[in-house]
Amino acid sequence: MRRAVLHHGAAVLAGLLAIVAASQGAIAGGIEVLVLDRDGQPVPEVAVYARASGSSGSAAAEAGAPSVSGPELVATMNQHELAFDPHILVVETGTLIDFPNEDQVRHHVYSFSPVKRFNFSVDSGSIHEALRFDEAGVVTLGCNIHDDMLAYIVVVDTPHFTMTNGDGIAELPELAPGRYELEIWTPRVASKHLPDAVVVDVQADRNVGHEFRFDANLYRAHRHSETSLVWSDY
Amino acid sequence: MRIAPLAGLAILTAQTAAAELSDNHELTVALDWSLTDASSALGAWTDGRFGKLRYDSNGSTAETTRLALEYKGQIAPALFAHAVLDYVDDAIVKAGLTEAYLEWRPLPSGSNRHRYRFGAFYPAFSLENSGLAWESPYSRSFSAVNAWLGEEIRPVGAEWQLGRPIGPEGSPHELGASVGFFYGNDPAGTLLFWRGWSVHDRQTRLNERLPLAPLTLSGPAGPFTVERKLDPIAEIDDRPGFYAGGEWSYARKARLSLAFYDNRADPNAFRDGQWAWGTRFWHLGAQVLLPGDVGLVVQRMRGDTDWLIFVTSQGTTTPMTALATDEFDASFVLLSKVFGGRHRLSLRRDDFDLWRPGQLEVDHGDAATVAYGYTINPKLELRLEWLEIDSTRDIWPMFYGQTTRRQKESLAQIGFRLVLFDSTE
Numbered sequence: 248m249r250r251a252v253l254h255h256g257a258a259v260l261a262g263l264l265a266i267v268a269a270s271q272g273a274i275a276g277g278i279e280v281l282v283l284d285r286d287g288q289p290v291p292e293v294a295v296y297a298r299a300s301g302s303s304g305s306a307a308a309e310a311g312a313p314s315v316s317g318p319e320l321v322a323t324m325n326q327h328e329l330a331f332d333p334h335i336l337v338v339e340t341g342t343l344i345d346f347p348n349e350d351q352v353r354h355h356v357y358s359f360s361p362v363k364r365f366n367f368s369v370d371s372g373s374i375h376e377a378l379r380f381d382e383a384g385v386v387t388l389g390c391n392i393h394d395d396m397l398a399y400i401v402v403v404d405t406p407h408f409t410m411t412n413g414d415g416i417a418e419l420p421e422l423a424p425g426r427y428e429l430e431i432w433t434p435r436v437a438s439k440h441l442p443d444a445v446v447v448d449v450q451a452d453r454n455v456g457h458e459f460r461f462d463a464n465l466y467r468a469h470r471h472s473e474t475s476l477v478w479s480d481y
Numbered sequence: 482m483r484i485a486p487l488a489g490l491a492i493l494t495a496q497t498a499a500a501e502l503s504d505n506h507e508l509t510v511a512l513d514w515s516l517t518d519a520s521s522a523l524g525a526w527t528d529g530r531f532g533k534l535r536y537d538s539n540g541s542t543a544e545t546t547r548l549a550l551e552y553k554g555q556i557a558p559a560l561f562a563h564a565v566l567d568y569v570d571d572a573i574v575k576a577g578l579t580e581a582y583l584e585w586r587p588l589p590s591g592s593n594r595h596r597y598r599f600g601a602f603y604p605a606f607s608l609e610n611s612g613l614a615w616e617s618p619y620s621r622s623f624s625a626v627n628a629w630l631g632e633e634i635r636p637v638g639a640e641w642q643l644g645r646p647i648g649p650e651g652s653p654h655e656l657g658a659s660v661g662f663f664y665g666n667d668p669a670g671t672l673l674f675w676r677g678w679s680v681h682d683r684q685t686r687l688n689e690r691l692p693l694a695p696l697t698l699s700g701p702a703g704p705f706t707v708e709r710k711l712d713p714i715a716e717i718d719d720r721p722g723f724y725a726g727g728e729w730s731y732a733r734k735a736r737l738s739l740a741f742y743d744n745r746a747d748p749n750a751f752r753d754g755q756w757a758w759g760t761r762f763w764h765l766g767a768q769v770l771l772p773g774d775v776g777l778v779v780q781r782m783r784g785d786t787d788w789l790i791f792v793t794s795q796g797t798t799t800p801m802t803a804l805a806t807d808e809f810d811a812s813f814v815l816l817s818k819v820f821g822g823r824h825r826l827s828l829r830r831d832d833f834d835l836w837r838p839g840q841l842e843v844d845h846g847d848a849a850t851v852a853y854g855y856t857i858n859p860k861l862e863l864r865l866e867w868l869e870i871d872s873t874r875d876i877w878p879m880f881y882g883q884t885t886r887r888q889k890e891s892l893a894q895i896g897f898r899l900v901l902f903d904s905t906e
Contacts, residue, residue, distance in 0.1 A: 352905045353504035355558065357588055366588055368558065370504045387650075391559065391588050394644070395733075437649030466653050467732045477611045477618045477776075 289415025515896025577686025638663025846872025
């Protein structure tokens with residue numbers, strides 16, 4: 248599966264900064280998150296993000312955060328085998344997202360989410376000009392030609408974000424010491440059942456852990472195709 | 482082999498078409514070929530006999546071919562044209578369109594998704610016929626319910642469909658609704674009554690005339706036989722019919738649908754050799770992915786049809802003419818599972834009834850089908866199928882003698898399905 252380019256970029260950048268930071272003796276900390284469902288089972292593909300307390304803008308405005316101004320924030324939402332890939336994409340506000348169509352058919356991508364409304368056609372094998380996502384919130388994507396296509400772009404106003412892995416674990420490394428608001432998001436519960444944001448104190452040179460547990464049953468994860476049941480939309 | 486020149490022609494046509502295709506045109510062509518061993522003492526209904534099977538190979542093996550061509554074109558950003566062409570080698574007219582319609586898909590501006598269809602199409606009743614060109618991905622034959630939909634139900638009109646998620650955002654619960662108004666389908670019920678329920682994969686093409694078993698009548702000069710043809714899609718009384726339905730679905734793991742259909746035909750109406758039959762039914766469908774990734778599909782249909790008995794095929798009545806109401810009820814349960822990604826095993830049990838309350842058991846029986854598909858590669862599937870229909874009809878003794886009131890008909894088939902061309906791959 249392809250991930251947001253930004254994700255890798257940020258990780259690499261953070262890693263480099265860590266080396267620099269370590270050599271200079273200024274020590275960053277980190278947050279380790281475990282997300283569990285009501286029954287204590289790990290939940291993969293949950294967006295996890297932390298905002299430095301008091302900051303409301305993006306990276307550049309955030310006190311103490313390493314500056315990432317300069318290179319443009321970019322990410323990719325593919326269309327592949329009549330599905331969006333990834334199903335959930337987390338980006339920082341201001342990110343440019345492009346929409347390459349790897350299928351042999353045209354797609355007509357749309358969003359009617361208040362955060363960003365748009366629609367455009369993408370011919371097979373081509374890329375739609377990147378769109379900038381400036382406002383934080385969740386953007387639900389659909390395709391007007393293929394009703395089964397569904398994806399979410401989670402736009403967060405912080406450079407510190409990631410997704411839980413198959414073990415329900417997510418790490419936000421290389422955070423400047425300080426107070427952070429930690430939040431998670433998944434489409435698999437109603438927003439009223441999403442856990443409240445928690446305040447986490449990050450201290451130098453150590454990882455602080457936090458466990459989120461849903462108090463409601465999760466909807467089943469979206470799967471594009473079924474092996475034993477064939478659906479038709481007519 | 483008869484299919485060689487046909488397949489060659491299809492490939493050539495497809496390759497020529499491929500060069501012309503762009504994103505505005507999608508084309509898929511598939512060939513279904515099989516060797517069939519079918520046995521029925523009543524003959525095949527497609528030969529104008531009373532049997533329930535599409536084939537009667539008289540103890541030997543018959544070679545059968547179907548070629549399906551599905552086209553989808555984008556005329557404007559939200560407007561699409563659909564056409565399905567069907568070629569079968571056991572019909573009088575071998576090729577024809579089964580569906581042809583325009584679909585308008587306005588861009589959603591909120592949670593509601595509106596879809597409109599105009600033309601000739603299948604209403605979205607079947608949960609079994611989800612493949613290319615209304616084929617079943619589970620077996621070559623269709624259940625009795627869907628075989629009949631494929632024969633006599635093909636609205637020519639307009640349909641509105643609404644789909645929307647329900648519940649809080651992110652909820653995978655969806656509700657759907659559809660309403661259609663149509664012309665045509667006025668003789669629907671004729672083939673069902675005269676032949677009874679059937680299990681097969683033959684779809685009526687638009688403007689096709691199907692053979693009906695000949696009727697032997699007594700006249701002044703002794704008994705005489707009337708050869709009959711049925712045009713199930715004909716409009717006879719110029720009264721539009723309608724259908725309406727609702728559906729709930731959950732994350733493509735489960736769905737439940739209910740619909741009502743009424744062709745609103747006037748049984749006193751006659752045109753071009755066809756009498757109208759006033760046919761109504763309720764349809765219930767359910768589809769669930771069971772634990773162990775076993776797919777379950779259930780459909781049930783119950784309704785009735787009003788028609789005039791003892792009328793002539795010239796459109797005149799006789800002293801014995803009367804209005805009859807026959808009731809029907811059919812259902813099936815289908816279980817299907819894919820093993821190792823390539824092997825699909827499907828089991829289906831059909832139950833069907835057709836009766837005139839208090840007077841006549843027109844058709845009563847059941848059918849069992851076992852189908853196995855082996856996907857050799859994404860384009861080629863090997864298919865094996867066996868089915869048996871066990872039925873009792875009061876009408877058979879009138880034509881075949883007292884011993885034939887109950888019949889067992891069976892079919893064994895081996896074949897393959899080959900995607901000759903797919904512009905979307």
